[in-house]
Amino acid sequence: MKAEIIAVGTELLLGQVVNTNATFLSEELANLGIEVYYHTVVGDNPKRLEQLLVEAEGRSDLIVLCGGLGPTDDDLTKDTVAAHIHRPLVQDEQALARLHEFFTFSKNKMTENNLRQTLMIEGGIAVQNPTGLAVGTLITENKTTYLLLPGPPNELKPMFQQNARPLLEELFPQAEQLISRVLRFYGIGESQLVTELKELIDTQTNPTIAPYAKPNEVTLRLTAKIADELMGQQLLDKLEAEVMAKVGAYFYGYGDENSLVKVTVDALKKHGKTVTAAESLTAGLFQSTLGDIAGVSEVFKGGFVTYSAETKAHFLGIDPELLEKEGTVSEACAIAMAEQARTLSDADFAVSFTGVAGPEELEGQPAGTVWIGLAEKGQPTIAVLQHFNRDRSYIRQGAVMKGLDLILRAVTKKK
């Protein structure tokens, strides 16, 4: 089962856009047991795309194309593939209905060219686009299967995961399946995690252990290759226990689609607790991160962004003399912010962030210095000092993750 990925788009060849779709699809296909042998990028040029299709058919069973399904004249992938396999394009009714619904709801003007997005290749299976308007197609012709997906990653990803993957699983069942489990860790770097697990990793065969560093967290993917699902799960259980014996203190949850904020919000819900925040350098990023989670209103009612000393005093009622004497980047300020935010909103927990987002230093302290406070009803308020390296965005993200970690540990009483 050989596959290759063809990304279509002149913007890729001009270096304006990175081909992250190929990376995403490669990982997804590997999980399906489908091996990817080539990635190719070609511009919005039907002749060169056609030539590539000829080459690809000679060496691959599955050709995944991404890009060129949009409304404009340079979106030519669908037309080119259809002409190549001598099939016409036909309207997909479901995509058409969705298009009309979109324009009715948003009250934007629908231009004629939008209809192009609802065309699919005749005889194929329409692949619906949950976050966009361009419909995809899965079609097999002369032993080659073509999967056409849109270019924008925020459309391609959900479309693949929700609609294309199940179709591929059905079309290409694997004798041995890959059964995998993702463990997520916060508070330990990739190199330290790998060092702690060195013996396990060096001797891995089946299941395998693949560490992956993401900003401010690390995941481990345990993968067993086996015919029987239950036996696979047992292998993973055993390996997981060995991993947890070494680094379980940093584990916070399972799964690719999980996150520290999701686990934290779930824990707050489970324990019936509410949270608020007072944010200085993070400027709302903590609360906005909570807001990403549907249904967070159960545990989060609101909070404060106090970017300046004046708003810290004015919105939260912190004594200006304390701010003057201790500075805003201080333990005392973080504690006062958390306590006042908690009191004002009558939440069970409050977290506060005050520090130096950079690039300039502040109050004589270098960029990356952050105090994070945690107030809990009936408990002494604490504040922890963190030092984040790298850029402004990383510092603010890092602070938010640490805030979530503090809340999660407090709610679940985990040390």
Place this chain on the structure above:
Amino acid sequence: MKAEIIAVGTELLLGQVVNTNATFLSEELANLGIEVYYHTVVGDNPKRLEQLLVEAEGRSDLIVLCGGLGPTDDDLTKDTVAAHIHRPLVQDEQALARLHEFFTFSKNKMTENNLRQTLMIEGGIAVQNPTGLAVGTLITENKTTYLLLPGPPNELKPMFQQNARPLLEELFPQAEQLISRVLRFYGIGESQLVTELKELIDTQTNPTIAPYAKPNEVTLRLTAKIADELMGQQLLDKLEAEVMAKVGAYFYGYGDENSLVKVTVDALKKHGKTVTAAESLTAGLFQSTLGDIAGVSEVFKGGFVTYSAETKAHFLGIDPELLEKEGTVSEACAIAMAEQARTLSDADFAVSFTGVAGPEELEGQPAGTVWIGLAEKGQPTIAVLQHFNRDRSYIRQGAVMKGLDLILRAVTKKK
């Protein structure tokens, strides 16, 4: 002058690494007036790489290879290209001296396989590696030029910029250069923009017009191919004026690295105005977006996240009866939020967001319904109703962009 880029590395095909080298090299080559027609990724497999070289030679004058110059057994690019053009590998003395110096300085033990990194293809020009140990080669054989570069981006980039680019400039002097300009638009979709500019786009030759859709905005890249820089800028000026005559109402700024929030913060600074916010469904995302910009403290002091009806009443002092009577997803609520936030923080402008982030409906209104308020000192407060389609994240991002647009237009008095 046609070029293509071949990246060698199984890790790319497994989706473990993103092919940022191709993006970087494409941009660099475009600046040299060298057009890139293909990117390809192939695994650490000499046979498949050899086959690709045959195809590439048939269509490109310059083949840039990256990856596979390292010390380990799967680093096969150099050997494969050398064998393909029937030339031996020879030691490069400068790279060898550098290797010895490195191991003397770092006191690490030098293993035998490190010597592989100092080999180059006989008859070519050695391309030294300022930040690594693997030497590259530039060599022309039978009208095809091969440039071999290492895989790690932190080695490839300085090596290309310091050592490979000057060699290419000498080898391929360009009569014409590419001069480009990026225009950014908010408030118009890609399909509508393209429809408005249809005549210009259909007749484009030099300069060209390339539209690109990003979430909640569209960019247009105007590119002239011309020998003289000044004449190129004049061509772009003329085309830009034609574009602006049609869609100038949606234009907000220039450049690849620009954004609506950056332009808005700059405008606030320029006019000496401050801004605050009261956020419900966006939950701090607007303020956090402001916080992305270094130096925003000059124009932003803080604000409120009022996710629930209680915090809208309690933090902002909005009459609970108004919330009860009008609902929180209402023009009246958006106006009250903006006015109260502005008054409480004594800012020049306040923006408010209240609506339905979804996926569930709220107060009988569907997900994507958002009221955005704008209060300005000495002006009547307004609120606009927006309908965003797609998912929760898109709805919240869309609301934030519209809020920035309202502020920017108010500050710059643009209709």
